[in-house]
Amino acid sequence: MHFIMSNKILxxxxxxxxxxxxxPQNLFSDIEKTAAEAKTKLAILDDDxxxxxxxxDMPVITNWSIPALAAELKADGPGFFVxxxxxxxxxxxxxxxxxxxxxxxxxxxxxxGVPVEVISRSDSTLRGHFPGEVDALLEGMEMPxxxxxxxxxxFEGGRLTANDIHYVTEGSKVIPAxxxxxxxxxxFGYKSSNLRNWVAExxxxxxxxxxxxxxxxxxxxxxxxxxxxxxxxxxxxxxxCIVNAVExxxxxxxxxxxxxxxxxxxxxxxxxxxxxxxxxxxxxxxxLLGRKDLTATSGSGGLFVIGSYVPKTNSQLxxxxxxxxxxxxxxxAKLLLDDASQANAIEAATDAAxxxxxxxxxxxxxxxxxxxxxxxxxxxxxxxxxxxDSLIAIVRGIDCRPSYIVAKGGITSSDIATKGLSVQRxxxxxxxxxxxxxxxxxxxxxxxxxxxxxxxxxxxxxxALATIQKLMKMPNKT
Numbered sequence: 001m002h003f004i005m006s007n008k009i010l011x012x013x014x015x016x017x018x019x020x021x022x023x024p025q026n027l028f029s030d031i032e033k034t035a036a037e038a039k040t041k042l043a044i045l046d047d048d049x050x051x052x053x054x055x056x057d058m059p060v061i062t063n064w065s066i067p068a069l070a071a072e073l074k075a076d077g078p079g080f081f082v083x084x085x086x087x088x089x090x091x092x093x094x095x096x097x098x099x100x101x102x103x104x105x106x107x108x109x110x111x112x113g114v115p116v117e118v119i120s121r122s123d124s125t126l127r128g129h130f131p132g133e134v135d136a137l138l139e140g141m142e143m144p145x146x147x148x149x150x151x152x153x154x155f156e157g158g159r160l161t162a163n164d165i166h167y168v169t170e171g172s173k174v175i176p177a178x179x180x181x182x183x184x185x186x187x188f189g190y191k192s193s194n195l196r197n198w199v200a201e202x203x204x205x206x207x208x209x210x211x212x213x214x215x216x217x218x219x220x221x222x223x224x225x226x227x228x229x230x231x232x233x234x235x236x237x238x239x240x241c242i243v244n245a246v247e248x249x250x251x252x253x254x255x256x257x258x259x260x261x262x263x264x265x266x267x268x269x270x271x272x273x274x275x276x277x278x279x280x281x282x283x284x285x286x287x288l289l290g291r292k293d294l295t296a297t298s299g300s301g302g303l304f305v306i307g308s309y310v311p312k313t314n315s316q317l318x319x320x321x322x323x324x325x326x327x328x329x330x331x332x333a334k335l336l337l338d339d340a341s342q343a344n345a346i347e348a349a350t351d352a353a354x355x356x357x358x359x360x361x362x363x364x365x366x367x368x369x370x371x372x373x374x375x376x377x378x379x380x381x382x383x384x385x386x387x388x389d390s391l392i393a394i395v396r397g398i399d400c401r402p403s404y405i406v407a408k409g410g411i412t413s414s415d416i417a418t419k420g421l422s423v424q425r426x427x428x429x430x431x432x433x434x435x436x437x438x439x440x441x442x443x444x445x446x447x448x449x450x451x452x453x454x455x456x457x458x459x460x461x462x463x464a465l466a467t468i469q470k471l472m473k474m475p476n477k478t
Contacts, residue, residue, distance in 0.1 A: 007176055007178070007179065007193070008176070009173055009174070009175050009176070009179065010173065010174050011172050011173055011174070012169060012172055012173065012174050013172070015162055015167070015174050015246075016246065018162075018163075019162060019217050019221070019246065020217065020218060020221045020222055021221065022221055022247070022249045022250070023220060023221050023222075023224050023249065023250075023253045025224070026249070026252075027225070027252040027253060027255075027256045028248075028252055028282070028284075030256065031252060031255050031256060031259070031279070031280075031282045032282035032284070033282075034259055034282070035078055035280070035281055035282030036078075036282065039114065039115060040114075040115045040116065040117050041072075041073050041078070041079050041080070041114055041115070041116050041117070042078055042079025042080075042116075042117055042119060042277070042280065042281055043069075043072075043073075043079060043080065043082065043105060043116050043117070043118050043119070044079060044080070044081045044082065044118075044119045044121050044277055045081075045082050045084055045098070045101060045118065045119070045120050045121065045137065046060070046081050046082065046083050046084060046121045047084055047085065047086045047087040047094075047120075047121065047122050047123070047128050047129070047133070047410075048083075048085055048087050048088070048123075048410030048411060048413070048414050049083055049085075049410060049413045049414050049417060049437075049439075049454045050274070050410045050413070050435075050437070050454055050456040050459075051081065051121035051122075051273075051274050051277065052081055052274075052428045052437040052439070052454065053154075053156065053157075053274045053431060053435045053436060053437045053454070053456065053459070054154075054156060054274045054275055054277060054278040054283075054285075054431075054435070055277060055278050055281065055283050055428055055437075056283070056286045056428055056429060056430040056431075057077070057427065057428065057429075057430075058077060058078070058079065058080060058081065058281075058283075058427070058428050059072065059075070059077070059080045059081070059425055059426070059427055059428070060080070060081040060082075060083055060425070060426050060427075060428060060439065061080060061081070061082055061083065061424065061425050062082075062083045062417070062418045062423055062424055062425070063424050063425075064082050064084075064100070064101045064104055064105075065104065066104045066107050066108050066111070069082075069104055069105055069108035070108040070111055070112050073108055073109070073112045073114040073116065074112055074114065078281040078282070078283070079281060081121075081428070082101065083414060083417070083418070084097055084098070084101065085411065085414040085415070085418070086098065086128075086129060086133055087122070087123070087127065087128050087129070087188075087410060087411065088381065088384065088385070088388070088411040088414070088415075089129075089381070090377070090378055090381055091129050091132050091377075094129040094132065094133045094136075095129070095132045095133055095135075095136035096136070097133075098120075098133040098134075098136040098137040098140065099136040099137070099139055099140040100140060101137065101140065102118075102136070102137040102138065102139065102140020102141040103140040103141070104140075105118070105140075105141060106140065106141045106142060117262075117270075117280075118137065118141070118269060118270075119270045119271075119272055119276070119277060119280070120133070120134050120137060120269065120270065120271045120272070121272055121273070121274065121277060122152075122271060122272070122273070123152075123182075123188075123273070123410075123458075124152050124153065124154035124157055124159035124273035124274065124275075124458075125159065125168060125177060125180065125182035125183075125458055126152060126166065126177055126182065126183070126188070126190060126198065127182060127185050127187075127188035128188060129188075130150075130202050130271060131148065131199075131202060131203055131240075134148055134269060134271055137269070138269055143267070143269075144238070145237035145238055146237070146267055146268055146269045147232075147235040147236070147237070147238070147239045147240065147241060147268050147269070148239070148240045148241070148268075148269050148271060149232075149240070149241050149242075149243060149268050149269070149270050149271065150195060150199065150240065150241070150242045150243065150271050150272075151242075151243040151245070151251075151254070151270060151271070151272040151273065151276045152166060152195070152271075152272065152273045153243075153245045153246075153251065153273050153275050153276070154273035154274050154275050154435070155246075155247060155248060155275050156274070156275065156431075156434040156435035156459075157169075157274075157434075157435045157456070157458065157459045158170070158174075159273060160174070160245065160246040160247075161195060161242070161243070161244045161245055161246070162217055162244055162246050163216075163217070163244070164194050164195050164196050164214055164216075164242060164244065165193050165194050165195070166193055166194075166195050166198070167193075168180045168182070176193035177190075177193045178190060178191055178192055178193040179193070181310060181311055182310070182458065186374075186377070186380045187377050187380055187381060190202065195212075195214075195242040196209045196212040196214060196242060197209055199212045199240050199242065200212065203240075207239075207240055211239065211240075212239075212240050212241070212242060213231065213235060213239065213240070213241040213242070214241065214242050214243075214244065215228055215231060215232075215241060215242070215243045215244060215254060215257075216244055217244045217245075217246070217250065219231065219244075220244065220245070220250045220253045220254060221250070221253070224253055224256075224257075225253055225256035225257040225260055226257070226260075227257070228253060228254055228256070228257025228258070228260075228261075229257040229258075229260040229261045229264075231257075232257060232258060232261040232266065232268065233261050233264060233266055235266075235268075245275075248275065248278075248279060251275060251276060251279040252279055254279075255276075255279050255280050258280075274435070286430040286431070287430075288430070288431055288432060288433065288434075289429060289430050289431065289432045289438055290471070291471050291472055293429065293430075293438075293451075294404055294432065294438060294451040294453075294471075294472065295403055295404065295451070295472065299360065299403070300357045300358060300360060300400050300401060300402055300403050301325070301356060301357045301359070301360050301361045301362040301363060301402060301403065302362045302363070302402055302403050302404045302405070302406065302469065302472055303353070303357065303362075303363050303365065303395075303398070303402040303404070303405045303406070304320065304362065304363065304364045304365065304366075304405075304406045304408065304465060304469075305365050305366075305391060305395060305405065305406070305407045305408065305412060305416055306364060306365065306366035306367070306408040306409070306412070306465075307366075307367055307387065307388060307391055307407075307408065307409040307411065307412030308408050308409025308410075308412060308456075308457030308458075309367075309369065309409075309457075310457045310458055312457065312458055312459075312460070312462075313408055313409065313457045313458075314369055315462040316408075316460060316461075316462055316463070316464050316465040316466075317364065317366055317369075317408075317465065318462075319462050319463050319465065319466045320364050320465040320466045320469060321364055322466070323362075323466050323469055323470070325360075325361050325362055325469075325473065326361070326362045326363075326364055326469060327352070327356040327361045327362070327363050327364070328364045328366065329349050329352050329353055329356075329363060329364065329365045329366070330366055330367075330368055331345055331346075331349050331365070331366070331367050331368065331390065331391070331394070332345065332367075332368045333367050333368045333370065333387055334368070334370075336367075336386060336387050336390040337383065337386055337387070342390060345390070346390055346393045346394055346397070347397075349365065349394050350393075350394050350397035350398060353365055353394065353398050354397075354398055354399060354400050357398065357400040357402055358400045362469055362472075362473075363402075364465075365391070365394060365395075367387055367391070384411065388411060388412060388415045389415075389419075391412065391415070391416065391420075392415050392416065392419045392420045395416055395420035395421070396419075396420055401447050401450070402447075402450075403472065404450065404451045404452075404453065404472060405421075405450065405451075405452050405453065406453040406455055406465065406468060407452070407453070407454060407455065408455045408457060408465070409455075409456070409457040410456060410457060413454045413455070417439075417452065417454075420446075421441060421445050421446045421447065421450075421452070422444060422445050422446055423439075423441060423442065423444075423445050423452075424442065424444050424445075425442050425444070426439035426440060426441055426442055426445075426452065427439065427440045427442075429451070432453055432468060432471070433459075433460060433464055433467065433468065434459075435456060435459040435460070436453065436454070436455050436456070436459060436460065436464070436468075437453075437454045438451055438452065438453050438454070439451075439452040439454065440452075453468065455468075
């Protein structure tokens with residue numbers, strides 16, 4: 001295998017050309033059958049709502065009480081998502097939350113007798129409270145010694161791992177993750193694209209690079225499930241292992257090896273991107289949803305709530321605002337952070353949104369694009385919380401039911417769902433664009449039956465928001 005420097009930008013074709021051919025056997029049918037017959041439930045703890053972006057016909061819950069978890073364990077289907085939104089929390093708060101959920105899940109398992117495999121789903125661009133919340137989750141479950149396995153690939157969004165280097169695809173290029181804007185995140189920034197180095201960086205040297213194992217592309221494509229299983233079985237307590245994968249075929253080989261290891265009595269805690277969830281659950285992809293699948297009402301306009309600040313979102317917002325029938329409503333972040341001006345800013349935006357929606361226009365509600373930074377992680381999270389709370393207040397003040405809602409950004413979409421719309425349980429319908437999930441809201445919500453489009457901040461081409469807006473303006477085909 002050719003050694004590729006972790007700071008080198010390549011064409012995707014150049015990277016793929018260095019890799020051996022895929023494992024010859026298609027393992028999806030075997031995994032699908034095993035998943036369908038298994039009594040084990042998948043409990044996916046999602047640190048923002050975007051982890052639902054590869055699956056369909058699965059529930060997502062926002063309540064992790066013991067009765068709520070027990071009810072999902074006894075329900076039909078391969079598993080369920082628990083929306084924690086922990087990425088918006090401080091590290092101590094995220095750890096406390098995961099410890100609580102772990103303890104509740106342990107009691108729910110005990111009361112139902114249903115075996116569970118836990119997945120800690122997080123960002124495919126490596127932002128999140130790792131290893132803290134993973135360790136806390138295992139403490140709550142009273143299983144702290146389990147090996148941690150890191151599988152951050154998300155193929156629908158162009159995130160892949162080869163030669164231990166995690167890449168973000170932009171056009172025809174693959175960019176080492178540490179060279180992207182995501183690595184400069186004010187809260188979750190990092191320096192390493194090599195995942196073994198990244199684990200050492202995030203654990204502050206508790207695990208050295210030499211102590212981090214790797215399931216390589218050669219393991220997957222030359223050794224197959226048997227070699228994967230052998231490596232997994234050899235992992236020691238408290239250890240960590242990273243997984244390379246550039247396509248679903250690679251993930252299927254890994255899952256097959258994992259299932260073999262579990263059949264031998266081994267257990268692991270998976271920290272993953274969204275693609276792993278679909279592979280592990282044996283879920284076939286569904287065709288993208290169309291307007292007929294999404295429209296719950298007619299007459300009023302659609303509502304776009306845009307809180308994400310990443311450059312990709314800014315580009316998508318700019319294209320959306322150029323579309324016909326779109327009214328842009330900007331909320332100045334500095335006004336929201338000032339006690340004297342916050343209430344007036346919220347009221348003005350709410351009134352403007354109601355007028356536009358009632359007239360059938362689509363609304364792009366967005367915070368100003370200038371980033372207001374604090375002095376440390378805690379102050380940055382406090383600023384983000386106040387801005388998000390203000391967006392929630394605007395949405396709660398809208399008295400005209402939109403025909404659909406698009407929430408842009410993980411934290412934004414979580415807060416709008418739980419606090420703006422009172423979601424306790426929703427069903428993942430599928431995706432409207434690759435990596436962009438749609439939920440059908442439940443009866444307990446403010447607008448039952450509405451299509452709620454959860455749009456990750458770091459997904460999609462520049463015209464992605466505009467594509468959804470145009471789709472929803474098209475007449476239904478009969």
